[in-house]
Amino acid sequence: MTAKYNFEANDFSRRDALTLAGAASFAFATSHYGLSSAFAGLSQREKALHIRLPDQLATQTPKIEGKLPNNLRGTYYKNGPALRQGFKRTYPHSFDGDGFIQAFRFDGQTVQHQGQFVHTEKYNAESKAGDYFVETFSHKWAGSPPARSADETNTANTNIVHHGNRLMALWEAGSAWQVDPDNLDSMTKLVWHDDLAMAPFSAHPRIDDDGSLWNFGQVQWSQEMILYHINPQGKLHKYKLLDMPNTSMIHDFAITEKSIILMLPPLTWELDKAKNNASFLNAHEWHENRPVEILVINKNDLSVVRRHQLPNAFHFHIGGAFETVDGTIELDLYHYKNADIVFNLYLNNDEKDHSQSPTRPQHSRVTLSPNIYDGKIERIHNMSNEFPHMAPSSNSHRSQHGWSIGLDMETGLFRYALGVNLETGKVDRYDYGADCMLEEHIFVADQDRPVINGVTQGWLIGLHLDVQQSQTKLAVLDAYDLAAGPQAVVTLPYGLPPGLHGNFVMAS
Numbered sequence: 250m251t252a253k254y255n256f257e258a259n260d261f262s263r264r265d266a267l268t269l270a271g272a273a274s275f276a277f278a279t280s281h282y283g284l285s286s287a288f289a290g291l292s293q294r295e296k297a298l299h300i301r302l303p304d305q306l307a308t309q310t311p312k313i314e315g316k317l318p319n320n321l322r323g324t325y326y327k328n329g330p331a332l333r334q335g336f337k338r339t340y341p342h343s344f345d346g347d348g349f350i351q352a353f354r355f356d357g358q359t360v361q362h363q364g365q366f367v368h369t370e371k372y373n374a375e376s377k378a379g380d381y382f383v384e385t386f387s388h389k390w391a392g393s394p395p396a397r398s399a400d401e402t403n404t405a406n407t408n409i410v411h412h413g414n415r416l417m418a419l420w421e422a423g424s425a426w427q428v429d430p431d432n433l434d435s436m437t438k439l440v441w442h443d444d445l446a447m448a449p450f451s452a453h454p455r456i457d458d459d460g461s462l463w464n465f466g467q468v469q470w471s472q473e474m475i476l477y478h479i480n481p482q483g484k485l486h487k488y489k490l491l492d493m494p495n496t497s498m499i500h501d502f503a504i505t506e507k508s509i510i511l512m513l514p515p516l517t518w519e520l521d522k523a524k525n526n527a528s529f530l531n532a533h534e535w536h537e538n539r540p541v542e543i544l545v546i547n548k549n550d551l552s553v554v555r556r557h558q559l560p561n562a563f564h565f566h567i568g569g570a571f572e573t574v575d576g577t578i579e580l581d582l583y584h585y586k587n588a589d590i591v592f593n594l595y596l597n598n599d600e601k602d603h604s605q606s607p608t609r610p611q612h613s614r615v616t617l618s619p620n621i622y623d624g625k626i627e628r629i630h631n632m633s634n635e636f637p638h639m640a641p642s643s644n645s646h647r648s649q650h651g652w653s654i655g656l657d658m659e660t661g662l663f664r665y666a667l668g669v670n671l672e673t674g675k676v677d678r679y680d681y682g683a684d685c686m687l688e689e690h691i692f693v694a695d696q697d698r699p700v701i702n703g704v705t706q707g708w709l710i711g712l713h714l715d716v717q718q719s720q721t722k723l724a725v726l727d728a729y730d731l732a733a734g735p736q737a738v739v740t741l742p743y744g745l746p747p748g749l750h751g752n753f754v755m756a757s
């Protein structure tokens with residue numbers, strides 16, 4: 250199987266293969282900056298997108314307003330695309346940028362911050378050249394050599410996950426990059442198995458109750474998917490290749506105690522269009538008359554045990570999932586009527602009335618009964634939100650609470666931190682104001698406080714860019730009283746381009 254991930258060794262042309270790699274990368278792109286740029290007002294968006302960063306941001310101690318919780322000890326690692334300082338060329342869409350890792354290190358009283366780009370093959374090659382030249386999903390630089398593998402275009406810019414004593418910067422269409430947790434230096438590209446060299450390893454792995462990790466990688470040009478199960482020590486336990494035709498841009502998935510759930514959007518990447526020199530975006534085709542297919546996979550043998558469908562729709566992120574003893578699966582996700590967000594990515598900035606945007610995501614609950622093919626979907630609340638995050642909890646319990654960031658539909662910016670009671674739909678909200686661009690907010694458990702009635706106590710932390718002041722700030726809120734506002738705000742002396750996903754690693 251090794252040859253499948255090396256374009257030169259395959260009968261598929263290198264140019265076609267790069268296009269497919271780009272198509273894969275487009276999935277992460279639209280799911281993050283796509284949201285922001287599709288909704289955002291142009292001037293504010295442009296301010297954020299044109300921030301360029303040096304190779305490293307030196308460790309410094311930013312100012313703090315309010316008081317940090319004494320028990321908040323550990324490091325918040327964050328990843329996201331950024332443009333490079335010193336390069337003449339630019340990308341018109343910032344999700345092409347190279348992965349920039351930040352670390353916010355909390356000791357209970359102060360915070361230290363540092364940042365560094367991931368030194369991928371792409372990053373190093375362009376550093377040597379002094380400018381961008383590697384082809385990406387939205388760019389075809391004149392004279393650029395074709396890539397020989399997806400990893401030559403791997404920007405490692407979507408998520409950063411700590412597992413098996415490794416810190417991993419994750420992309421979607423290529424390998425995970427191991428990063429030194431202490432100084433953020435890039436270490437090595439991970440190879441889980443000789444047969445899986447350069448295979449895609451997606452950006453939204455799921456940690457199971459036993460500490461093992463599940464993930465997938467979609468190989469679009471061969472219409473297959475790799476399922477990975479990594480043991481708690483970070484070694485590959487098992488993997489399986491599944492046929493995965495007629496779908497593209499699978500970005501997230503879910504696990505329950507027994508099952509893996511895959512949602513397959515009715516969106517396909519069309520080889521004929523790509524061969525006709527279509528852009529990655531234009532090589533995709535939305536099928537408005539096709540349902541969303543859902544696969545339920547047995548975690549033990551990785552076999553498909555059930556199939557379901559939902560009416561035509563599009564989804565990026567899933568919050569959490571739970572499976573009852575009778576096999577009924579419930580999950581919450583962010584539901585789009587269609588994939589217009591993908592196809593309108595470059596057009597929506599002219600829209601004035603975002604409340605009518607067809608790309609408005611709806612936080613919804615899906616119920617999949619074991620003997621009923623059609624799934625049921627119902628809206629949980631009336632806010633429009635994305636970037637879900639859950640408290641760590643056992644797969645044998647139904648999550649009661651979830652967090653996300655909410656859209657101001659007039660400006661199109663992520664403006665609100667949201668806490669949602671998933672049982673009642675009640676929303677707890679903090680309004681950052683119209684001039685802030687929020688990034689993902691994550692739950693951090695307070696390990697010194699007891700779990701009360703199954704509810705883990707903790708904080709919600711997240712970044713936002715104050716567009717007027719051009720400063721990036723980190724807020725710490727009581728996870729169950731967001732409306733009270735931040736307990737502490739950490740202000741960096743500069744603004745950073747809004748990033749994507751991150752995770753908190755508790756101090757040992």
Ligand SMILES: [Fe+2]
Pocket residue numbers: 280281453500566750
């Ligand atoms: Fe994501």
